[in-house]
Amino acid sequence: MAPGVELGFAAAAEGAGGAWRLHSTYFPSKVGGRPAWLGEAGLPGPAALRCGRCQQPCAFLLQLYAPLPGRADAFHRTLFVFACRGAACYGLAGPGGPFLFRSQLPRRNDTYPEEPPPEEPPPGPAPAPPRRLGSGAALCRVCGCLGPRCCGRCRRAAYCGPEHQALDWRRGHRRSCGQHAAGDDLANAIPEHNEFLFPEYEILIEPEEPELPADSTDDEQGAEGTSKDAKEQEELGAAGTAGQK
Template sequence: MSAMEDSTEKLKGVHISSLDEDDEVEEVVEVEEVVEEEEEGDDSEEGEPVTLGFLEKTKNHWSVSRQVFPSKAGGVPAWLDPVNLPSGRSCVCDICEEPLQFLLQVYAPITEKESTFHRTLFVFMCPSMSCLLRDQHEQWKRGQEKPSRSVKVFRCQLPCSNPFYSSEAPRNDGTDNPSGSGVSLYNWCGTWKGDKVCSGCKRTKYCSHKHQVVHWRSGHKIDCQQLSLLVDSSSVSNALWPEYEMINDDESEYDAEVSDYNIPPNSLVSRNKMDNTMNSLLDIFEVSSDKKCWASFQQCIARAPEQVLR
C-alpha cells in the first residue's frame, strides 16, 4: 500500500467519540466553547434551507482552477487571493509543528455585501491521526486560553472589483483566465508560499525547512543537480490527497424516505445502522441531550449518506 493510500485509509478510520467515551480516556486535554455554538446552530437549521456537498472526479483541469471559484477537496488549494497567503505558525499543526495539508475549500460568497462578493473557506489538517485525536479530546475541555489545533480554517474574501479577477461571471468553458498572477508557491506541496530557495539547484522553492527535508529525502537529493539544467520542474508530492470537485445540492431533493436499496456501501452511515434502530435512536437517547443531538444528526445525514459537507 502506498503512503498516500495508507494516509487516506487512516483518515477514514478517524473515530469521533462521544462525551461518555471521553470520560473513560485517562489523559483528556482541553476544549473551546465551540460546542455550544454548534448546538445553537443545529436548532436554527430546522427552518433554514440546507445545502449538501458531494465529491466527483474532476472532468476538466480548469474546473478546479481559482478563476472559476471552485469548491473542491484534495490536491492543492485554489487560493482566492493568490498573494496574501497564510504564513508562519498559521501553516503548521500546533501539536506536532509539521506543515498542515490541504483538505477542502468551499466557495461561499455573501453577495449582499460588497466586501464578501467573493468568499472562500479553506480547511487544512494535520495528516497525523495522533494529532487529530488529541485535538478532538482538547475540544471537550473548557477554559483553554491558547488552544492547540491540528485542523484550521482560513477565510478569504474579495470585493467584486479586485486586481485578480474580472467583474464578469466566469464562462466555465476553459477560456477563463485570472486578471493577475500570484506569489510563487512551493513546487513540491503546491500549497504554501515558496519563499525559500534550494541552495543547490537554485530553482526549487520551499515553504518551510521541514518540507525541504522531506523533499530532499524523497528524491530531490538525486534530482538537485539535474534540475539546475532544466527550465522548470513540475514534480509534486505523492502525499497529496486525491483531487475531487465538490458539487452542491439542495437537501430538499433528498427528503424522500431512506430505503435500504439506495444506500451506497461507502456511505458515511453504514448499512446496518439504517434499519429500524435508526427510528428509535431519539427515544433511546432521551436521557442525554448530547446523544439525542448526535442521533438527530445521524438521522439527517442518512437521507444522503454520501454527503461530505452540509
C-alpha cells in the first residue's frame, strides 16, 4: 500500500501562549524564527550557510520533524531548510540555496527522555532564545546558528560572522555592551525577533483526506431514470406504428 500524503499548514503560534511548542524539547515543525536544533553534533557552521552566489548568510526557512521509528538511529529526525534572503540570487546561475540539513538521534540519547514530551504548556513564561548549546557551543544572537565570533568589547555576545555582528550592534548592542556586570543577563538579552529572520509560524500537519467516491444512490437513480425514458420511447414508438396501420 502506498504511504499516505500529509499536508502542512502554517499557523500562528498564538503569541506567548503557544510559543512553547516551538522549542526543541517538543520536536516542532515550524517556519521562520530561529532553528530549534534537534541535536548538538554535526550542526552546519557559518561557511556552510552562506549563499553560493552573494556570499551572504542564509536565513533559517523551516524545519520538519520527520521521525523514522523503524530505524534505531533515526527515532528522532528533523530536516532543516535555509535560504538566501536576497531575491536577486534566485535568478542567477551557479551554486546557491536553498540548503537542506538533517539531524537525527536514537530514542535513547543524552538530550531527550525516552517518553514523549508533555502536551501541556510548562509553568512560567516561555524560555528566551538560547545563547548556547548544552555542549557549550555559542549561538549567534541574530540567527540562532553556530556563533564562533564574539564581540571584542564584552566578549559575551556571539555571532556567526561580521554581518550579524554589525546588524546587532546597530539594533542596540552598542548601548548595552559593557554597561553591566558580567553576571547581569538583562543587558545582553537576545531579542526574540529581528529583520533578518523570517516570520515564525507553527506547521500543523494533517493527513490528506481521501477522495470520496461518487454517490452510488445518485448513480442508481440516474440509471433507473434512463431506463424509464428508454421504455417510454419504445411505448410511444409502438403506439405511433399502431396508429398508422
